[in-house]
Amino acid sequence: MTFVRILCAAGLLGAALGAGLCLGSEPLSPGDLVAALGGDDVFARLLRDWRLPRVLAAGLIGALLGVSGTMFQGVFRNPLAEPFLLGSAPGAALGATVAILLPLPLPPLVALPAFAFCGAFGATLLVLGLARALGVREIAGLLLAGVAVSAFLAATRSFLMLSLSDETIGLQVVLSWTMGGVQTPFWSELAGFAALAAVGLALAFGCAHGLDLLGLGEDAAVNMGLDLRRFTLGVLTLASALVALAVTWGGTIGFIGLIVPYLARLWGGARHSISMPLAAMIGAATMMLLDGVARAALPPAEIPVGLLTALLGAPFFLVILAKWSRR
Amino acid sequence: MISRRAVISGGIASVLGAVAPWPARASGWPRRIVDALGREVEIPRRPERIVPVFSSNTEIVAALGAADRIVGIDGLTHWPPEIADRPAIGNRLGFSADRIARLGADLVILTPARHAASLLLRPLATIGVPAVVMTHATVSEVLGNIVRIGAIIDAEPAAGALVRDLRRRLDGVATRRSGRSPMRTYFETGANARGQSFSVRPGGYTDDMLRLAGGVSVFPELSGLTQVGGEAVARAEPEIVVVAGGPREAAMIRARPGWDTIPAVARGRVITVPRGLFLIPGPRIAEGVELLARALHPSAFPEAA
Numbered sequence: 001m002t003f004v005r006i007l008c009a010a011g012l013l014g015a016a017l018g019a020g021l022c023l024g025s026e027p028l029s030p031g032d033l034v035a036a037l038g039g040d041d042v043f044a045r046l047l048r049d050w051r052l053p054r055v056l057a058a059g060l061i062g063a064l065l066g067v068s069g070t071m072f073q074g075v076f077r078n079p080l081a082e083p084f085l086l087g088s089a090p091g092a093a094l095g096a097t098v099a100i101l102l103p104l105p106l107p108p109l110v111a112l113p114a115f116a117f118c119g120a121f122g123a124t125l126l127v128l129g130l131a132r133a134l135g136v137r138e139i140a141g142l143l144l145a146g147v148a149v150s151a152f153l154a155a156t157r158s159f160l161m162l163s164l165s166d167e168t169i170g171l172q173v174v175l176s177w178t179m180g181g182v183q184t185p186f187w188s189e190l191a192g193f194a195a196l197a198a199v200g201l202a203l204a205f206g207c208a209h210g211l212d213l214l215g216l217g218e219d220a221a222v223n224m225g226l227d228l229r230r231f232t233l234g235v236l237t238l239a240s241a242l243v244a245l246a247v248t249w250g251g252t253i254g255f256i257g258l259i260v261p262y263l264a265r266l267w268g269g270a271r272h273s274i275s276m277p278l279a280a281m282i283g284a285a286t287m288m289l290l291d292g293v294a295r296a297a298l299p300p301a302e303i304p305v306g307l308l309t310a311l312l313g314a315p316f317f318l319v320i321l322a323k324w325s326r327r
Numbered sequence: 328m329i330s331r332r333a334v335i336s337g338g339i340a341s342v343l344g345a346v347a348p349w350p351a352r353a354s355g356w357p358r359r360i361v362d363a364l365g366r367e368v369e370i371p372r373r374p375e376r377i378v379p380v381f382s383s384n385t386e387i388v389a390a391l392g393a394a395d396r397i398v399g400i401d402g403l404t405h406w407p408p409e410i411a412d413r414p415a416i417g418n419r420l421g422f423s424a425d426r427i428a429r430l431g432a433d434l435v436i437l438t439p440a441r442h443a444a445s446l447l448l449r450p451l452a453t454i455g456v457p458a459v460v461m462t463h464a465t466v467s468e469v470l471g472n473i474v475r476i477g478a479i480i481d482a483e484p485a486a487g488a489l490v491r492d493l494r495r496r497l498d499g500v501a502t503r504r505s506g507r508s509p510m511r512t513y514f515e516t517g518a519n520a521r522g523q524s525f526s527v528r529p530g531g532y533t534d535d536m537l538r539l540a541g542g543v544s545v546f547p548e549l550s551g552l553t554q555v556g557g558e559a560v561a562r563a564e565p566e567i568v569v570v571a572g573g574p575r576e577a578a579m580i581r582a583r584p585g586w587d588t589i590p591a592v593a594r595g596r597v598i599t600v601p602r603g604l605f606l607i608p609g610p611r612i613a614e615g616v617e618l619l620a621r622a623l624h625p626s627a628f629p630e631a632a
Contacts, residue, residue, distance in 0.1 A: 024425045045454040046428035184450065300402070301420030 002274055005267065009281035013059075016285035020055035021047065023292030025299035054184040058291035058305075059284035060197045061182060061250040062260070066283020067204050068242040069257025070264065070276050074211035075235050078139040079262055079320050083120075083243045084254035086146045090153040091123025092116040092240075092247035097157045097174050101164040109189070113196075117244035123149055124240050177251035180306015182291045185249065193249055200242050201280060207235050208272035215270060253306045255313020256283055262320060360479055363462040364444070370457045373481045374434035378416055378427050380443050384436040384461060385410060386609035387473055390489055391482040398430045406603060417443065424450035432456055436476060438463070463608035466535040470494065473610065489610060496613040497539055500620045503627045504541040510623045512542040513565035513591070516553070516606060518579060526555045532608045533571075540619035541627075542569070561589045567623065568597045571605050598622050 022028045028036060037047055065083065072081040072088075083089045095115035104111045131145045161174050176183075185193060210231050213221040222228055246253070264279035287305075290312075294305040357371045378399040379385040385404045388397055394409050401422075402415035416426045422443050427435060435451055435458040437443045444460055451458040459479060463469045470490050477486020514527040514537050526546045527533050534544055545563035546555060560568075568591050570576045577599045586592050600622070604615030621628045 025423045026426065026429055042431055042433075042454055042456055043428045046425065046450070049453050050424065050450050186453070295425070298420060300416050300423035300426045301418055302423070303420070 002268075005274065005278065006281075009278055009285075012285045013281050013288075016288040017055060017059070020058065020288035020292040021051060023296040024051065025296065025302075027296055049187070050184060053187060053190045054182060055288050055291065057185050057190060057193065057249050058182045058287045060193060061246045061253065062256060062283035062285070062287025063201065063280040064197055064242045064246040064283070065253060065256040065287070066260035066264065066279035067201055067276055068239040068246070069283075070261040070272065070279045071204060071207065071211070071235050071239040071242075072257065073261050074207075074214060074272060075232055075239075076139060076142065077215060079265075079324060080139055080143060080258070080317070082255065082258040082317075083239070084252065084257060085143055085150070087123035087127040087149040087153065088120040088240050088243045089247060089252045089254065089257075090150040090157075091119035091121070091126075092244045093119070093177055093252045094123075094153045094157045094160075095119025095244070096177050096247055096251075097160050100174055100177075101160055109192070113244055113248045116247045117241050119153075120244045120247070121237060121240035123153060124236055128236075176304065177247070178306075179304035180251040180253040180309065181294075181302075181304045182250050182287075193245070196245055197242075200238065200245060203238055204242065205273070205276055207231075207238065208276055211235070211272040212270075215272075250287075251304075251306060253287075253309050255309045255317065256286060258320070259313055259316050260286060262316075358479060360459065360475070362460045364439070364460045366448075366460065368457050368459050370434060370459075370479055372433070374479070376431050376433045377480060378430065378432040378435045380417065380422065380435065380437035380447070381440060382406060382603075382607045383463060383469075383472075383609040384438060384476070386607060386611065387476050388436065388480060390610040391473070391477055391480065391485040393480050393482055396480070398432060399427060406607075417441075422446050424454070427451070427456065428454055434459070434479065436461060436479075463532055464530070466497075466532050466539065466612060469532055469608045469612060472608075493610065493613045497616055500539060500541075500616055504620055504624045507541060507624050507627060509538070509541055509543040511545050511564070511566045512537060512569055512623070513545050513560050513563065513567075514542070514569045514571070515576075515580070516571050518576065522583070523554055524556075524583075525553045528553050532612070533605050536605060536612055536616050537569075537619065539616045541623050542567075542619065557583060557585050557589070560586075565589070565591050566596065567591055569619065569622075570597065570599045571602045572599055573601075574599065 018030060018033070022030060022033050033047070036044055038044070068083050072083060072086060073079055075081070095118050096112055099108070099111040099115035106114070127142065127146045127149050130149065131142045134141070134145070136142060136145060157178070210226055213224050213226045214231070216224075218228060260283040261275070261279050263282050264275045268274040268278040290308050291305050294308055295302045297303055356373060357369050359367060359369050361367050375396055376398045377388055377393065377396050379388045379397060380401050382401070382404040385397065385400050386406060388394070389407050389410055394407065397410050397413055399416045400410055400413045402418035405411050414426065414430060416423055416430070419441075424447055427447070433456065435447065435456055437447060437458060438461050448458055448460075461472045461475070463472060470493060473486050473490050477483045514533070516525050516527050516533060518524040526549060527537060527544050529544060529547050529549055537544060545565045546559070549555070568580060568589075570580060577597050580586060580597055581592060591597070600615065600619055604611050604618065
């Protein structure tokens with residue numbers, strides 16, 4: 001049964017990859033795509049060396065956001081927990097802004113993920129710390145703390161953008177991070193991105209058993225030998241790292257970390273050893289498809305994919321909220 | 328301190344200074360050129376499918392007799408009429424390397440405005456479509472761009488003839504109005520519905536055109552921000568107000584609160600010039616200079632009256 005689900009998800013992934021390749025300012029039919037890929041003209045080169053790496057990058061971003069969302073929801077045992085709402089994505093965006101705008105003695109490919117991670121992790125700890133200091137126990141309170149911290153971080157980022165960007169590329173690059181748009185990597189950059197993502201996802205899948213125990217309740221988990229404090233901190237660190245990696249190549253793309261884990265649980269059940277790989281595959285397929293739509297919706301321009309995910313995700317969030325509050 | 332007059336006449340001399348014949352007359356293919364960003368670009372063979380991005384580049388390519396080789400344009404380009412129906416590869420929201428590739432372009436000529444360079448250069452380099460970046464800080468550089476584009480699209484004779492003609496016309500205007508003192512001008516390049524108005528940027532090609540036509544901006548010290556208010560215009564005491572636009576823009580000037588106290592406005596010394604002639608750094612600049620010179624110094628052009 002599990003095998004069938006994984007197989008179906010893999011099929012979905014392949015279909016999304018094909019759709020992502022077909023979508024553009026002038027969509028191709030699958031037949032056209034196959035014919036065009038084999039050619040040696042400019043358009044064939046565009047498909048192979050520009051669109052394909054972009055679609056794959058979108059897929060990796062979706063997988064990272066889906067899995068990190070699953071981890072956040074597992075730790076907080078709540079379907080409303082999401083990297084975007086708990087401060088980690090806005091924190092990563094602030095870190096990325098600092099890395100882009102301040103002159104640093106580090107190459108951008110190191111500085112960007114490192115600062116994004118510091119921002120993501122710092123913001124998550126800040127939200128949790130504030131919630132604890134204020135005596136908040138309910139998830140609603142945690143989300144509200146996240147709202148406050150996110151607003152603060154966004155204001156800080158806007159101030160940095162206004163005061164540090166010059167007339168050159170700075171502001172535009174930072175804006176594309178803010179609105180969420182998949183960057184197109186060169187093949188060599190994609191290889192580095194994919195290697196980091198693979199390590200991160202493998203480590204994340206290693207947390208599956210602990211998350212299952214936590215799902216039984218904190219007391220039960222402790223009784224079964226889980227070091228609650230260490231495990232929670234480890235999972236949040238790792239989830240922040242995944243978010244930071246996703247933000248480095250895609251900017252702040254909201255709600256994927258909310259929708260995808262929900263669908264993965266709906267389809268694969270509560271066991272994280274199944275729901276996490278499913279979340280990775282569903283997340284990848286969703287992002288490849290949505291990024292394609294973002295490229296094809298308003299030709300010849302493209303719209304930031306973060307706007308699409310928010311348009312779809314915000315109503316979805318409300319649906320989950322309604323279900324959860326009727327519990 | 329250098330007098331304003333000395334600065335002005337020096338500026339005109341530099342405007343009409345020699346246009347560097349760059350690159351040195353190329354004949355065979357491939358041709359290598361260094362563009363305005365200092366990038367070395369190789370053009371493997373004579374371009375047959377050209378995508379000029381922005382009106383200025385499109386107008387230059389068309390004026391060199393290569394309109395039939397233009398396969399795509401920017402969505403905001405409407406001149407000359409025979410290219411207006413070409414597919415658009417970009418608009419206010421951005422530009423599409425995807426569509427440029429679909430058109431099978433073999434040369435893209437662009438300008439670093441509206442992020443065209445940051446959006447297009449990386450994908451075009453990846454897929455191997457040569458892209459040449461033009462800038463147009465001055466009238467002299469615009470004339471140089473005609474020579475450069477002529478060289479890369481294999482239209483050197485047409486480019487040489489066009490530049491000679493434009494320079495002859497600009498020299499002709501200078502001769503006709505020589506001896507007359509420059510008209511102190513408030514040149515408004517744009518305004519918006521929120522009541523903000525913008526003056527010509529000193530040292531830019533539009534400012535060059537104003538000086539070639541026998542005018543001088545009343546805001547020679549602006550840099551960066553070019554927004555000016557009614558009080559500043561009143562204090563600067565322009566002899567004439569020139570608005571890039573049509574009757575609607577001229578009416579907007581008169582309707583602004585307080586602007587009727589500006590002597591030039593009160594005396595009806597408000598004229599309009601077509602935006603396409605003054606805000607597109609292409610082959611129509613000489614037409615713009617001739618038009619504006621006749622308006623600023625009508626007595627120098629008796630036959631036009």
